[in-house]
Amino acid sequence: MLLEVRDLHVEFRTRDGVAKAVNGVTYGVDEGETLAVLGESGSGKSVTAQAVMGILDTPPGRITGGEVVFQGRDLLKLKEEERRRIRGAEMAMIFQDALSALNPVLTVGDQLAEMFTVHRGMSRKDARAKAVELMDRVRIPAARERVRQYPHQFSGGMRQRIMIAMAIALEPALIIADEPTTALDVTVQAQVMELLAELQREYRMGLILITHDLGVVADVADRIAVMYAGRIVESAPVHEIYKAPAHPYTRGLLDSIPRLDHKGRELYAIKGLPPNLTRIPPGCPFHPRCPLARDVCTTDDPPLYEVSGTRGSACHFWRECLDG
Numbered sequence: 001m002l003l004e005v006r007d008l009h010v011e012f013r014t015r016d017g018v019a020k021a022v023n024g025v026t027y028g029v030d031e032g033e034t035l036a037v038l039g040e041s042g043s044g045k046s047v048t049a050q051a052v053m054g055i056l057d058t059p060p061g062r063i064t065g066g067e068v069v070f071q072g073r074d075l076l077k078l079k080e081e082e083r084r085r086i087r088g089a090e091m092a093m094i095f096q097d098a099l100s101a102l103n104p105v106l107t108v109g110d111q112l113a114e115m116f117t118v119h120r121g122m123s124r125k126d127a128r129a130k131a132v133e134l135m136d137r138v139r140i141p142a143a144r145e146r147v148r149q150y151p152h153q154f155s156g157g158m159r160q161r162i163m164i165a166m167a168i169a170l171e172p173a174l175i176i177a178d179e180p181t182t183a184l185d186v187t188v189q190a191q192v193m194e195l196l197a198e199l200q201r202e203y204r205m206g207l208i209l210i211t212h213d214l215g216v217v218a219d220v221a222d223r224i225a226v227m228y229a230g231r232i233v234e235s236a237p238v239h240e241i242y243k244a245p246a247h248p249y250t251r252g253l254l255d256s257i258p259r260l261d262h263k264g265r266e267l268y269a270i271k272g273l274p275p276n277l278t279r280i281p282p283g284c285p286f287h288p289r290c291p292l293a294r295d296v297c298t299t300d301d302p303p304l305y306e307v308s309g310t311r312g313s314a315c316h317f318w319r320e321c322l323d324g
């Protein structure tokens with residue numbers, strides 16, 4: 001495994017009390033593999049990623065347990081200096097909002113070139129040439145001219161391509177993309193996702209794709225981990241999830257995306273809201289919203305049951321759910 005997150009716990013101090021943002025998350029990504037992490041906002045998917053990257057704001061966020069093993073080393077045991085080196089060269093992150101992630105007062109060429117002068121000790125001239133090459137690689141037209149422009153002079157889609165160029169610049173082993181296309185138009189979304197998938201294959205990178213949109217990941221992910229209230233509630237190969245979800249929450253997410261084969265059918269919305277993380281309900285945290293819930297669900301917290309060798313579900317009634 002390239003990356004293994006094991007039993008990760010993250011807490012936040014809030015005015016309401018301690019929010020348990022991540023509650024024992026375990027997942028892994030192999031070289032060349034794409035793991036989609038799916039869930040509503042507040043499910044802990046971004047916080048988990050920030051803990052992996054080592055960019056969790058501390059305080060108020062605090063890792064209270066677990067391991068993040070990357071290329072055989074537990075990152076949580078490394079010094080900040082070493083983590084910073086890994087963050088630049090071995091793992092990179094792509095954010096939803098490229099405009100705020102990029103530096104507004106530097107040209108995109110300077111920002112790309114800086115990756116090579118700082119991390120690779122290249123001359124400015126060589127680094128500039130690399131910057132143009134990268135902009136070409138992510139298919140930004142007229143790269144040689146546009147390299148002198150500032151982030152705000154690019155469209156949202158083009159800016160996201162620049163973010164992708166920054167992320168792949170040093171050929172990292174792992175990329176974490178947090179809602180990389182959420183802010184874009186649907187057609188641009190597809191193009192950016194295609195580009196990301198193509199580069200991932202070419203460089204054989206591990207990719208963690210964080211999204212709230214199950215529709216986005218169908219074609220690019222190998223596995224899906226569904227998060228709810230800071231835990232993984234289902235984890236499975238993507239085709240198995242699409243065929244038959246083994247958790248009512250996954251089923252709800254599936255039924256709430258438009259699908260060609262379900263044309264005309266009314267879209268379903270999961271009732272209610274995700275829980276306040278300072279007061280996670282006892283038993284199964286999904287029980288207040290679950291159409292299959294019964295008494296035992298209000299008292300017994302389901303473990304991640306092994307559905308098959310490659311699949312887990314944190315539902316007492318996963319069999320029933322699988323049978324639809």
Ligand code: SF4
Pocket residue numbers: 247248249284285286287288290291292293294297302314315316317318
């Ligand atoms: Fe629903 Fe109960 Fe399964 Fe939780 S354990 S998802 S409440 S059926």
Ligand code: MG
Pocket residue numbers: 041042045046178
């Ligand atoms: Mg988020």
